[in-house]
Amino acid sequence: MDYETIIGLEVHVELATASKVFCSCPVEFGAEPNTRVCPVCLGLPGTLPVLNKRAVEFAVRAALALNCEVHPTSQFARKNYFYPDMPKNYQISQYDRPLATGGYVEFEVDGRTVRVGIRRVHMEEDTGKLLHEGVEGGSLVDFNRAGVPLLEIVSEPDIRSPEEARLYLQELRAILLYTGVSDVRMEEGSLRCDANVSIRPRGSREWGTLTEVKNMNSFRSVERALAYEVQRQREVLESGGRVVRETRHWDEGRGVTFSSRSKEEAHDYRYFPEPDLLPLVLDPAWVREIGEKMPELPAQRRRRLVEEYGLPAYDAGVLTASKSLGDLFDRTVKLYDDAKAVSNWLMGEVSRVLRERDLDIERSPLTPENLAAMLRLIDDGTISGKIAKSVLEEMVDTGKEPRAIVEEKGLVQISDEGQLLPLVRRIIEENPGPVADYRGGKKKALGFLVGQVMKETKGKANPQLVNELFRRELG
Ligand code: ADP
Ligand code: MG
Ligand code: ZN
Numbered sequence: 001m002d003y004e005t006i007i008g009l010e011v012h013v014e015l016a017t018a019s020k021v022f023c024s025c026p027v028e029f030g031a032e033p034n035t036r037v038c039p040v041c042l043g044l045p046g047t048l049p050v051l052n053k054r055a056v057e058f059a060v061r062a063a064l065a066l067n068c069e070v071h072p073t074s075q076f077a078r079k080n081y082f083y084p085d086m087p088k089n090y091q092i093s094q095y096d097r098p099l100a101t102g103g104y105v106e107f108e109v110d111g112r113t114v115r116v117g118i119r120r121v122h123m124e125e126d127t128g129k130l131l132h133e134g135v136e137g138g139s140l141v142d143f144n145r146a147g148v149p150l151l152e153i154v155s156e157p158d159i160r161s162p163e164e165a166r167l168y169l170q171e172l173r174a175i176l177l178y179t180g181v182s183d184v185r186m187e188e189g190s191l192r193c194d195a196n197v198s199i200r201p202r203g204s205r206e207w208g209t210l211t212e213v214k215n216m217n218s219f220r221s222v223e224r225a226l227a228y229e230v231q232r233q234r235e236v237l238e239s240g241g242r243v244v245r246e247t248r249h250w251d252e253g254r255g256v257t258f259s260s261r262s263k264e265e266a267h268d269y270r271y272f273p274e275p276d277l278l279p280l281v282l283d284p285a286w287v288r289e290i291g292e293k294m295p296e297l298p299a300q301r302r303r304r305l306v307e308e309y310g311l312p313a314y315d316a317g318v319l320t321a322s323k324s325l326g327d328l329f330d331r332t333v334k335l336y337d338d339a340k341a342v343s344n345w346l347m348g349e350v351s352r353v354l355r356e357r358d359l360d361i362e363r364s365p366l367t368p369e370n371l372a373a374m375l376r377l378i379d380d381g382t383i384s385g386k387i388a389k390s391v392l393e394e395m396v397d398t399g400k401e402p403r404a405i406v407e408e409k410g411l412v413q414i415s416d417e418g419q420l421l422p423l424v425r426r427i428i429e430e431n432p433g434p435v436a437d438y439r440g441g442k443k444k445a446l447g448f449l450v451g452q453v454m455k456e457t458k459g460k461a462n463p464q465l466v467n468e469l470f471r472r473e474l475g
Contacts, residue, residue: 001201001237001238002201002202003199003200003201003202003230003234003237004160004199004200004201004202004203004204005160005161005162005197005199005226005230006157006159006160006197006198006199006200006207006208006210007157007159007160007161007162007164007165007195007196007197007226008119008154008155008156008157008158008159008195008196008210009154009155009159009165009168009169009193009194009195009196010152010153010154010155010193010194010195010196011152011153011154011155011169011172011191011192011193011194012126012150012151012152012153012191012192012193013062013150013151013153013176013181013182013184013190013191013192014027014126014148014149014150014182014189014190014191015055015058015059015148015149015150015151015181015182016058016180016181016182016183016190017052017054017055017058017149018054019052020041020052020125020147020148020149021049021051021052021055021092021123021125021147021148021149021150022040022041022049022050022051022052022092022125022147023038023040023041023049023050023147024038025037025038025040025041025147027148027149028144029188029190030188031144033131033140033142033144034142034143034144035144036144037143037144037146040147041087041143041146041147042087042143042146043086043087043088043089048276049092049274049276049277051277051280052149055123055149056123056280056282057290058149058151058179058181058182059099059100059121059123059149059151059181060099060100060282060287060290061179061180061181061290061294062121062151062153062175062176062179062181062182063099063100063103063121064287064290064291064294065175065176065178065179065294065297066100066103066104066105066118066121066153066172066175067103067104067105067118068100068101068102068103068118068121069100069101069102069103070099070100070282070287071097071098071099071100071101071282072281072282072284073097073279073280073281073282074094074097074098074099074100074122074123074279074280074282075094075095075096075097075273075274075279075280076092076093076094076123076273076274076277076280077092077093077094077095077096077097077271077272077273077274078090078091078092078093078270078271078272078273078274079091079092079093079095079124079269079271080269080270080271081268081269083127084130084139084141085127085128085129085130085141085146086127086128086146087128087143087146091124091125091127092124092125092274092277093122093123093124093125093152093271094122094123094124095122095271096271097279098120098121098122099121099122099123099280100120100121100122101118101119101120101121102117102118102119103117103118103121104116104117104118105118105155105168105171105172105175106171106299107167107168107170107171108167108317109163109164109167114160114164114167114168115158116155116156116158116159116164116168117155117156117158118153118154118155118156119154119155119156120152120153120154121151121152121153121154122151122152123149123150123151123152123280124150124151124152125146125147125148125149125150126145126146126147126148126149126150127145127146128141128142128143128144128145128146129141129142129144129145130142151181151182153172155168157196157198157207162222162223162224162226162227162230163223165195165222165223165226166219166220166222166223169191169193169219169222170219170321171298173186173191173219174298174320174321174323175297175298176191177323178295178296178297178298178301178323179294179295179297180295186217186218186219187217187218189217193216193222194212194213194214195212195213195216195222195225195226195229196210196211196212196213197210197211197213197226197229197230197233198210198211198233198243199230199233199234199237199243208233208243209242209243209244209245210243210245211229211233211243211244211245211246211247211248211257212246212247212248213225213226213229213247213248213249213250213257214247214248214249214250214260215249215250215251215252216250216252217252221250221252224250224255225250225257228250228255228256228257229248229257232257244259246259246260247259247260248260298320298321301316301320301326302316302317302320303316305319305320305326305329309333309339309340309343310339310340311339311340311343315340315343315347318347319343319346319347322361324360324361324362325346325350325351325361327361328346328350328361328366328368328371329342329343329346331368332346332368332371332372334368335368335369335372336371336372336375336376338375341375342371342375345371345375345392349388349389349392350366350371350392350396353392353393353396354366354396357396357397359396364396365395365396365398365399366395366396366399367399370395370399370400370401370402371392371395373401373402373403374388374391374392374395374402377391377402377403377406381413381415381462382406382412382413383402383406383411383412383413384413384459384460384461384462384463386454386459386463387406387411387413387459387460390411390459391405391406391411394409411460412460413460413461413462414457414460414461414462415462415465417465417469420453420461420462420465420466420469421469423453423456423457423461424453424466424469424470424473425473427449427452427453427456428449428470428473428474430452431448431449431452434448434449435449435474438474439474446467446470446471446474449470450463450466450467450470453466454466
């Protein structure tokens with residue numbers, strides 16, 4: 001039987017506001033437990049929530065970037081449940097009147113554009129965190145995260161493979177980064193994803209029974225968990241069984257999902273309108289203004305890099321996927337006009353050097369000015385492309401100007417024929433074998449000979465000139 005995979009994702013992102021959504025406690029990751037709390041976010045009796053306007057602005061901006069309709073009036077609701085990470089025993093969320101509905105995200109899969117609908121975008125507050133590790137006879141609870149503004153972004157079941165799920169998340173992450181509403185770090189939990197998945201016989205119009213998979217903490221593990229779950233459901237159906245609607249946890253180490261509890265139905269939460277907050281009424285002029293001030297989004301940047309700089313679609317995709325890499329590209333091409341050369345260096349050596357040092361571009365002292373200056377040193381023959389790689393490393397480590405690095409380390413390229421010719425002649429004498437090969441028609445032997453000169457000069461000889469000298473000497 002051929003099955004079709006159906007996936008819908010529920011994504012939670014923490015908004016990067018300075019303070020929490022209903023109180024003025026600071027939002028900070030990694031602070032000492034229970035030091036960023038107050039009577040409001042601890043749910044003490046007699047306190048009242050006050051909505052953070054900046055959180056609403058971020059939510060509206062994200063919803064517009066996701067092509068949603070932002071509703072003039074939405075409503076906060078209490079989602080009631082008892083769990084020790086929620087001090088109030090309810091979470092303030094939105095339910096039947098969410099902030100925004102009916103959007104979409106588009107991305108490319110093998111040159112084909114896939115559009116995934118966004119069912120709804122709503123605001124809610126984050127919960128605290130339970131700590132089980134290293135605790136005997138119980139758990140500890142940290143309420144620093146309780147009340148951090150969250151956006152829940154629910155997709156339509158339009159995703160058709162685990163790979164598409166990962167690409168959707170990557171595009172969503174890029175959009176949220178570009179709009180500046182969240183730092184979307186999955187490892188720090190500022191983006192969390194639950195995945196609903198079902199399968200059905202291809203061609204069928206009925207939905208299969210879905211399971212909801214939780215506890216994935218990277219895009220890679222979302223893809224792996226979904227692939228596992230699709231296969232598991234297939235085996236259940238093929239052995240004559242029925243898929244049970246339930247929540248399943250992903251176990252990263254074992255690479256399996258396991259049943260945790262049956263999925264709550266909405267009525268279990270006893271939602272009702274939050275009596276302590278007025279309906280959220282948005283001024284249409286303000287919403288329009290947020291839309292007009294929208295920064296460039298990833299899809300626009302990809303298009304612009306192709307149209308304005310003639311970059312291949314592949315380069316545009318890589319440079320856009322990381323906002324900081326794209327920003328560095330934009331600033332560097334303003335100073336140095338060979339866009340493809342800039343792209344090559346950014347996708348290649350710059351990315352490698354940063355990865356090796358486990359550095360973000362923002363946290364490295366690399367500047368567009370220094371990068372452009374380095375490219376000019378290559379062009380005017382001061383350094384070879386090879387030497388440039390070590391200059392780049394030094395630039396990343398120290399933030400020094402390339403010219404200063406070249407002078408300090410004596411890296412200036414040797415383009416003086418008088419200096420190189422004796423060396424070329426000596427290498428010819430010392431390597432009769434390769435010389436004979438070259439003369440006998442094996443052009444590759446030349447590469448070996450040139451390599452010897454590069455080795456002796458520690459990469460400083462001008463490779464074009466060395467090539468030329470060998471050709472001349474060897475006739
Ligand atoms: P709720 O969580 O409020 O009960 P739904 O279960 O309808 O709402 O939808 C939650 C998520 O499940 C959405 O992301 C939606 O796209 C997805 N979803 C709905 N139906 C299916 C299905 N048959 N297979 C996979 N995902 C689905
Ligand atoms: Mg749900
Ligand atoms: Zn507080």
